[in-house]
Each structure stands twice: as structure tokens, then as C-alpha cells.
Amino acid sequence: MEQPKSTPRSERLHLTLLGRCNSGKSTLINSLTGQHSAIVSDIAGTTTDPVSKSIELPSVGAAVIIDTAGIDDCSPLAEERMAATRRALDTTDIALILFGSADTQIEEPWLEELRRRKITIIGVLSQCDRHADHAATAKAIESRTGLKIVCTSGTTGRGIDELLVTIASIWQTEERLLTEGLCRAGDRVLLVMPQDGSAPKGRLIMPQVQTLRELLDRGCAATCCTPDTMELALRSMSKPPQLIITDSQVFGFVADRKPKASRLTSFSVLQARYKGDIESFVEGAHRLLGLHPTARILIAEACTHKPQNEDIGRVKLPHLLHKRLGERLHIDIVGGADFPTDLSPYDLIIHCGACMFTRRHVMSRLAAAQQAGVPITNYGIAIAALTGILDKVDY
Numbered sequence: 001m002e003q004p005k006s007t008p009r010s011e012r013l014h015l016t017l018l019g020r021c022n023s024g025k026s027t028l029i030n031s032l033t034g035q036h037s038a039i040v041s042d043i044a045g046t047t048t049d050p051v052s053k054s055i056e057l058p059s060v061g062a063a064v065i066i067d068t069a070g071i072d073d074c075s076p077l078a079e080e081r082m083a084a085t086r087r088a089l090d091t092t093d094i095a096l097i098l099f100g101s102a103d104t105q106i107e108e109p110w111l112e113e114l115r116r117r118k119i120t121i122i123g124v125l126s127q128c129d130r131h132a133d134h135a136a137t138a139k140a141i142e143s144r145t146g147l148k149i150v151c152t153s154g155t156t157g158r159g160i161d162e163l164l165v166t167i168a169s170i171w172q173t174e175e176r177l178l179t180e181g182l183c184r185a186g187d188r189v190l191l192v193m194p195q196d197g198s199a200p201k202g203r204l205i206m207p208q209v210q211t212l213r214e215l216l217d218r219g220c221a222a223t224c225c226t227p228d229t230m231e232l233a234l235r236s237m238s239k240p241p242q243l244i245i246t247d248s249q250v251f252g253f254v255a256d257r258k259p260k261a262s263r264l265t266s267f268s269v270l271q272a273r274y275k276g277d278i279e280s281f282v283e284g285a286h287r288l289l290g291l292h293p294t295a296r297i298l299i300a301e302a303c304t305h306k307p308q309n310e311d312i313g314r315v316k317l318p319h320l321l322h323k324r325l326g327e328r329l330h331i332d333i334v335g336g337a338d339f340p341t342d343l344s345p346y347d348l349i350i351h352c353g354a355c356m357f358t359r360r361h362v363m364s365r366l367a368a369a370q371q372a373g374v375p376i377t378n379y380g381i382a383i384a385a386l387t388g389i390l391d392k393v394d395y
């Protein structure tokens with residue numbers, strides 16, 4: 001599916017290539033993209049740090065393709081380079097692991113790590129033009145690793161189309177909907193979107209645009225209103241809408257005025273479902289309500305730049321937390337890549353809506369929290385819990 005060039009990074013497939021030095025990672029990237037953007041040479045260790053590039057991948061669509069240092073790098077900086085590759089895996093949806101022969105010893109620990117992280121793996125026998133019998137080598141790798149192997153040559157172009165089709169078919173099955181399970185084709189859906197001073201001038205914000213577009217694609221009849229025109233919108237419908245989606249700022253107002261028959265959810269709940277694991281976030285929000293007054297909370301923002309919703313993470317949320325749990329609460333706030341590696345000092349993590357992150361990136365933070373035994377929730381769900389509306393939300 002072709003997607004426009006403006007597809008935000010957080011919506012793009014993140015594809016990472018792993019393999020030994022000189023296995024042909026950079027050459028394969030150039031073949032897949034049809035561009036000569038990655039530096040290729042027969043000097044082992046040409047690519048050092050992860051290099052990511054946004055690209056329209058034929059058959060696949062909008063992607064970020066990530067080249068990495070050889071996994072057998074033994075330079076003095078090898079440890080730092082492998083740590084950087086591991087950080088790249090935090091955002092990786094699909095990993096291509098390149099093999100050069102049936103000796104898979106060096107690749108095995110990486111395969112294990114990819115499996116542990118539940119990253120989809122595609123095995124590649126690269127430079128297959130150099131093998132007298134590449135089919136036999138591929139078979140040997142398959143039986144050792146359990147992977148299905150695609151034979152490619154970045155030089156002759158062999159197997160490149162098959163690889164693109166394989167990537168596209170995996171990516172398609174991972175496509176998610178914001179409104180999955182909440183409405184279906186033919187439903188009437190009302191969107192309540194306040195356009196007050198905090199709304200950007202002349203446009204709708206991304207979660208609203210995304211939701212509206214998806215409803216149209218799914219064959220729903222979408223009606224838009226502000227809190228002021230909600231009653232008018234409802235009166236103009238012959239039957240109550242099956243679903244109402246509201247901005248969370250006016251959730252209470254909408255909940256009080258909605259028809260009984262309509263389900264009610266919020267844009268931030270839709271984003272939490274789409275970008276993370278809503279069940280874990282709701283569980284985290286329930287744990288939040290039971291925290292002791294001296295608990296330690298980590299508020300984590302995805303943005304490194306001055307975030308638009310800075311006041312939520314830095315002002316509104318801490319204020320609500322202190323109001324609910326008292327002034328002795330300890331709150332740390334981090335942004336961007338400063339997410340701590342040691343989460344054990346915390347009793348709870350509250351993550352932002354992560355509009356700048358891929359789902360995979362959010363899920364890797366969720367996994368880190370779970371591994372440390374620390375409950376995690378997100379801004380929208382935490383605010384719903386703190387303002388007493390969590391039990392009124394459909395999710």
C-alpha cells in the first residue's frame with residue numbers, strides 16, 4: 001500500500017538489518033530501497049552506528065530502515081556499538097537477520113534476543129550469488145534456526161522482490177485499528193471535539209484526524225461537534241449514535257448528556273489501545289489509586305523537544321496526583337531517551353500518550369516495566385482514574 005511521504009515516523013514500519021561485518025547489510029538496503037544511500041565497502045566495520053532512513057519501500061509503503069554495525073564487531077568500541085544496536089531494537093517491528101553460511105553461532109544470541117523481545121524475524125541468506133549451492137546452505141540454516149530463509153543478492157537483485165513481498169505481508173497483518181471492537185461498518189459515531197484556546201488554529205489535532213479518517217474508511221457515518229453543539233448534533237440524528245468519542249477534557253460533561261444506548265470512549269483511550277496495551281494501562285491506573293502517600297512515581301514523556309502537552313505531564317498530572325495522594329509523593333519527570341534503565345526505585349510509571357513513538361517502542365517500555373515489576377499506565381488513563389471517570393469509559 002503506497003502511503004504519502006508525510007507519514008509520521010511513529011506510523012512507519014521500522015525495519016532493522018542485523019548481520020556480521022561484510023555480510024552485505026548496507027548493500028541489501030540499497031537494493032531494497034533502489035537508492036545508493038548506505039555506504040558499502042569490503043572493509044569490515046564500514047557501518048558503525050545505527051543509521052536510520054525514512055523511505056517509501058516498494059510494495060510495503062512508508063518505512064524507516066535501520067542499518068547497524070556488524071554483530072561480530074570486535075573493535076574497542078564494540079560494546080557501545082552493540083548497545084546502540086539494542087536500542088535500535090526498541091523501535092524495531094521486523095528484523096532482517098543476514099546469514100553468510102550454515103555456521104549460525106554468532107547469530108544465535110541475537111536470534112534469542114529478538115525472540116525474547118517478540119520481534120518478527122525474517123532470515124536472509126545474503127550474497128547468494130557467491131554460493132555454489134545456495135539452496136542447500138539455506139536449508140541447513142533453516143534446520144538450525146527454525147527460520148524460513150529468503151535467498152538474496154544485493155548485487156544481482158535476486159530475491160529482492162520476494163523479500164519485499166514477505167515484509168509487506170507480515171506488516172499488513174500487524175496493521176491495527178484505533179476503533180477495533182468499538183464500532184463497525186454502518187454505525188453512527190459522534191465525535192465531540194472542543195475547539196477552544198488550547199486547540200491549534202485552523203486544523204484538527206492528529207488523534208482526531210486519524211480517528212475521523214479511520215471511521216470513514218470503515219464505512220461509519222461520522223458526525224463532528226463541539227460540547228456546545230453536542231445536543232444539536234444528537235437531536236439531528238434519528239437514533240442515538242452507537243458510539244461517542246470525546247476529548248477527555250470534557251468527558252464528564254459528555255458522560256452526563258449522552259444517550260443511554262451510546263457507548264462512550266475518548267480519543268486518549270483510543271490512542272492508548274492503539275499505542276500500548278490498554279489492559280496493562282487500566283491495571284496500572286487502578287494500582288495508582290491505591291498507592292501509599294510516600295510512593296515514588298516516574299512520569300515519562302516521549303518528546304525531547306518542548307512538548308505541546310507539557311502542562312499535562314509537568315503541571316496538571318502532578319497536581320492531580322498530589323491532590324489525590326498528598327504532598328509527600330515523590331515525582332520524577334523524564335523526557336525522550338532519558339527513560340531510566342533501572343526502574344526498581346519506582347512504585348508506578350505514568351507514560352505520555354507517545355504520539356511520537358511507534359507502538360513497538362511503547363511496548364518495549366511496557367515490557368521493561370513489567371520485567372522490573374513496576375505497574376505502568378499512561379496520561380489519558382491515569383487522568384481518567386484520578387478524575388473518577390475510568391469506570392465510565394468503554395475500551
Ligand SMILES: Nc1nc2c(ncn2[C@@H]2O[C@H](COP(=O)(O)OP(=O)(O)OP(=O)(O)O)[C@@H](O)[C@H]2O)c(=O)[nH]1
Nearest residue numbers: 021022023024025026027041045046047127154155
Ligand atoms: N557478490 C556480492 N557481493 C556483495 C553482495 N552484497 C555485498 N557485497 C559486497 O560485500 C562487501 C560488504 O558489503 P556491505 O554492504 O558494505 O556489508 P555490510 O554488512 O554493510 O558491512 P559492515 O558495514 O562492515 O558491517 C562489499 O564489497 C559489497 O560490494 C552480494 O549480494 N553479492
Ligand SMILES: [Mg+2]
Nearest residue numbers: 025026046047
Ligand atoms: Mg554496512
